[in-house]
Amino acid sequence: MSMTVTEIRRGLSNGEFSSSEITQDYLARIGRHNPALNCFISVTEDIALAQAQAADEALARGESALLTGVPLAHKDLFCTDGVRTSCASRMLDNFIAPYDATVVERIREAGAVMLGKTNMDEFAMGSSNENSWYGNVANPWNTAHVPGGSSGGSAAAVAAGLAPAATGTDTGGSIRQPAAFCGVTGIKPTYGRVSRYGMIAFASSLDQGGPFARSAEDCALLLQAMAGFDPRDSTSSNSATQDYSAGLEQGVEGLRIGLPKEYFAEGLDSRLAAVIETAIGELRKQGAEIRDISLPNTGLSIPTYYVVAMAECSSNLSRFDGVRFGHRCDNPVDLEDLYKRSRGEGFGEEVKRRILIGTYALSAGYYDAYYLKAQQLRRMIKDDFQQAFDSVDLILGPTTPEVAFAIGAKTDDPVSMYLQDIYTISLNLAGLPGMSVPVGFVDGLPVGMQLIGNYFDEALLLRVAHSYQQVSDWHLQTPGDFS
Amino acid sequence: MTLKSDDVRSIAHLARLHIAEDALDHYVDDLSNILALVDQMNQVDSSGVKPLSNPLDASQRLRPDEVTETDQRDKFQGIAPDVAEGLYRVPRVIE
Numbered sequence: 117m118s119m120t121v122t123e124i125r126r127g128l129s130n131g132e133f134s135s136s137e138i139t140q141d142y143l144a145r146i147g148r149h150n151p152a153l154n155c156f157i158s159v160t161e162d163i164a165l166a167q168a169q170a171a172d173e174a175l176a177r178g179e180s181a182l183l184t185g186v187p188l189a190h191k192d193l194f195c196t197d198g199v200r201t202s203c204a205s206r207m208l209d210n211f212i213a214p215y216d217a218t219v220v221e222r223i224r225e226a227g228a229v230m231l232g233k234t235n236m237d238e239f240a241m242g243s244s245n246e247n248s249w250y251g252n253v254a255n256p257w258n259t260a261h262v263p264g265g266s267s268g269g270s271a272a273a274v275a276a277g278l279a280p281a282a283t284g285t286d287t288g289g290s291i292r293q294p295a296a297f298c299g300v301t302g303i304k305p306t307y308g309r310v311s312r313y314g315m316i317a318f319a320s321s322l323d324q325g326g327p328f329a330r331s332a333e334d335c336a337l338l339l340q341a342m343a344g345f346d347p348r349d350s351t352s353s354n355s356a357t358q359d360y361s362a363g364l365e366q367g368v369e370g371l372r373i374g375l376p377k378e379y380f381a382e383g384l385d386s387r388l389a390a391v392i393e394t395a396i397g398e399l400r401k402q403g404a405e406i407r408d409i410s411l412p413n414t415g416l417s418i419p420t421y422y423v424v425a426m427a428e429c430s431s432n433l434s435r436f437d438g439v440r441f442g443h444r445c446d447n448p449v450d451l452e453d454l455y456k457r458s459r460g461e462g463f464g465e466e467v468k469r470r471i472l473i474g475t476y477a478l479s480a481g482y483y484d485a486y487y488l489k490a491q492q493l494r495r496m497i498k499d500d501f502q503q504a505f506d507s508v509d510l511i512l513g514p515t516t517p518e519v520a521f522a523i524g525a526k527t528d529d530p531v532s533m534y535l536q537d538i539y540t541i542s543l544n545l546a547g548l549p550g551m552s553v554p555v556g557f558v559d560g561l562p563v564g565m566q567l568i569g570n571y572f573d574e575a576l577l578l579r580v581a582h583s584y585q586q587v588s589d590w591h592l593q594t595p596g597d598f599s
Numbered sequence: 600m601t602l603k604s605d606d607v608r609s610i611a612h613l614a615r616l617h618i619a620e621d622a623l624d625h626y627v628d629d630l631s632n633i634l635a636l637v638d639q640m641n642q643v644d645s646s647g648v649k650p651l652s653n654p655l656d657a658s659q660r661l662r663p664d665e666v667t668e669t670d671q672r673d674k675f676q677g678i679a680p681d682v683a684e685g686l687y688r689v690p691r692v693i694e
Contacts, residue, residue: 214674307654321653350660351653419639430614437615439687444680450690452615460617468616472607472626473633475614489640491650496643498651531632547654571655 118594121186121280121334128175128185135175135185139168139229142187146231146278149598153254155273157192158200159232167229174227182341184227189282191270192233193240194220194325195314203316204248205238207436207443207462217314218346219283219325226341231279235269238464239433240290240318242266243536246527247466254523255297256595257561261520264294267328271298274328276598281329281338285315287322288421289515289540292552295328296515296564299554301581301591302328303335306572307547308353310339311346319428320351322421322544331591332553332581336360339574358575364582369403371580372508378414379513379539391556391563392514398587399512399580407508411500416493417542418534423477423490424545429467430474436462469530498546505570510580513539515552515564543568551577554590562590601631 119127119138127133143161150156164187171185190196193203195213202208216224224230237247245253245268253268255261256276263272267284271294274282284291286304295302303326310325317323327338340361345354375396380389400406438444438458445461448454463471477486504511517538526533543550548571552564565584569577585591604623607630611618618626672685681688 210678212678214671214678308657347662351655351657353655353657413643416640416643419637422633423637423640434615438680439689440675441678441680448690451692454690455615456617459615460619463616468618469626469629469633471614471616472610472630473637476606476610476630476634477637479610479613486637486640488650489645491652492645492648493640493643494654495648495651496645498654529632530629531636534633534636545654 118277118330118592118599119280120330121337122331124186124280129180135168135171135229136165139164139187142231142279149276149278152259153256153272153276154251155234155253155269155276155278156189156232157202157204157235157250157269160199160230163199164229164231171227171229181225181227182337183223185229186227186281187229187231187279188223189231189234189270189273189279190220191236191267191282191284193236193285193316194283195316196220196230196233199233201233201316202249203239204236204250205462205464205467206249209249209443211442215314218311218348219315219342223283223341234267234273234282237266237268238467239316240266240285240287241429241466241470243289243293243533244526245269246523247464249464252523255520255561256598257299258520261522261561262297264297264520266290268294270328271295271300271302274298274300274330275595277594281327281334283325284328285323285325286544287318288425288544289537291326291328292515292540292550292564292566293537295552296562297520299562299590299593300328300330301332301335301553302326303339303551303574303577304543304549305339305343305574306353306549308351309549309572309574310342311349311352313346313348317432319425320432321428322425332578332585333361333364336364336578355572360575360578363575363579366579367402368399368580368583371404371510372407373399373404374407374409374504374508374511376409376411376414376504376511376513378411383517383538384514385518385558387558388514388518388563391558392565395555395565395584396512398584402583402587409504409508409511411504411542413493413497413500414538414542417497417545418538420490420493420497421537421541421545422473422534423486424494426470426474427477427487428474430471430478433467433471466530494545497542501546501548510573510576511568513566515539515566519558519561519563539566547571549574549577551581553581553584555588556590602627602634
């Protein structure tokens with residue numbers, strides 16, 4: 117089962133199958149394969165079947181919206197009214213969201229069918245999906261390897277054909293890195309393009325929602341449904357959205373694409389570099405002009421990111437206090453005991469580490485040395501990109517320094533896990549859009565190529581990815597055990 | 600920057616986070632390693648650079664101070680650990 121969203125829409129409109137039929141097919145596939153992969157925390161079968169039936173009735177009346185009858189899955193940090201929204205945390209294991217996230221609302225209004233809620237690193241903190249209260253997710257290409265994180269369940273579900281598309285969020289690479297590791301296409305839009313309302317916050321100045329799908333063409337459809345101004349998100353951008361599908365066929369002729377030398381330096385697996393080089397050759401053949409550029413502060417992005425992200429996380433996660441919702445410890449002796457034990461029991465190790473570092477970085481006497489310093493470096497990193505965009509239209513590099521690593525390989529060393537994010541996190545610091553596109557394999561595991569655009573230039577990224585996908589079929593490959 | 604057990608104890612208290620005594624050493628090591636990574640920031644002189652808090656340099660949008668939400672107390676309290684008569688219950692704070 118490897119249909120794209122585009123194919124599903126065509127099949128539905130031609131009457132080849134009904135939404136109820138394909139929804140049942142996907143639910144059956146989830147039932148069969150989820151035990152091995154653990155992509156889903158909750159399967160919302162009753163909702164899916166009811167929404168599919170409503171979609172079939174709408175289609176029969178000749179009413180068709182952007183995603184009418186298309187099944188998809190939501191990362192379990194988007195609030196879904198009446199459905200558990202756990203953030204893969206014991207803290208929210210009992211949390212039935214009392215409202216819908218804007219992303220969930222918009223996708224529902226576009227006619228889509230919700231299959232369920234996908235697994236992730238707890239509170240989106242991780243790069244391997246090993247930090248989940250509900251257990252790790254397996255990579256469909258090799259189940260002994262990680263799917264990436266934090267949106268690992270969404271990426272693995274699309275790769276294994278348990279959903280044709282899924283939502284994710286990206287704070288430091290959490291859409292692009294799992295997309296790369298699982299061989300699917302994913303886009304992180306410009307900061308503020310997709311509403312954060314009802315998206316449980318990790319680091320508010322970095323978080324951004326976006327889609328996973330099997331092609332750039334599908335991502336364009338999904339992004340069209342998700343993007344746009346939302347008065348309920350105080351940092352939502354009110355600039356107009358583009359038509360993301362309209363320009364897909366325009367090709368890459370004459371586009372200036374920059375290769376940052378820092379993204380091809382020491383630390384990048386040479387076999388992966390060779391795969392990326394081949395993809396660059398295809399774009400050159402299609403008429404793109406390839407230029408060498410430099411992003412000199414790339415190396416600083418990891419320490420800068422971890423200070424900003426951890427400081428904001430410690431502040432955001434202070435709302436989980438065991439009083440109004442979420443986990444509460446048994447028999448608290450006083451209010452302080454209630455706070456401390458509820459939080460100590462409710463949060464996993466990585467979340468605690470980040471809260472502690474963030475609390476330290478924001479504490480009296482350390483603020484200037486850590487948070488303020490990080491914000492200064494953040495501007496320098498942003499300025500690097502702005503300077504680069506004076507001479508190129510977009511930037512290209514690897515999404516990750518290596519392919520998906522083995523489960524357990526990095527769990528004992530948080531710092532080595534953080535270093536995995538070297539090519540992705542600077543975009544979140546700068547607020548720029550980025551995309552990961554499958555371009556080949558190393559050791560039987562997928563390789564992702566990252567495209568980086570200027571602010572609100574998502575349509576250009578999708579166009580370049582689509583152009584590449586017209587002459588390659590890496591994005592359509594399916595893992596043998598789940599085909 | 601290397602932390603000691605007492606540092607981690609006091610940070611955990613500030614964060615209202617219970618850390619078991621036998622797990623302290625583990626956190627001391629992990630947090631010290633993370634701070635060593637973070638200290639790489641000091642390799643660069645950033646004096647005079649204006650801090651960036653919003654990546655688009657945008658400022659907070661304001662709206663008129665009007666009531667826009669309806670009362671959903673029962674719905675919200677339906678997921679609370681302990682409520683009574685419309686109030687959230689916690690252990691006694693004032694003796």
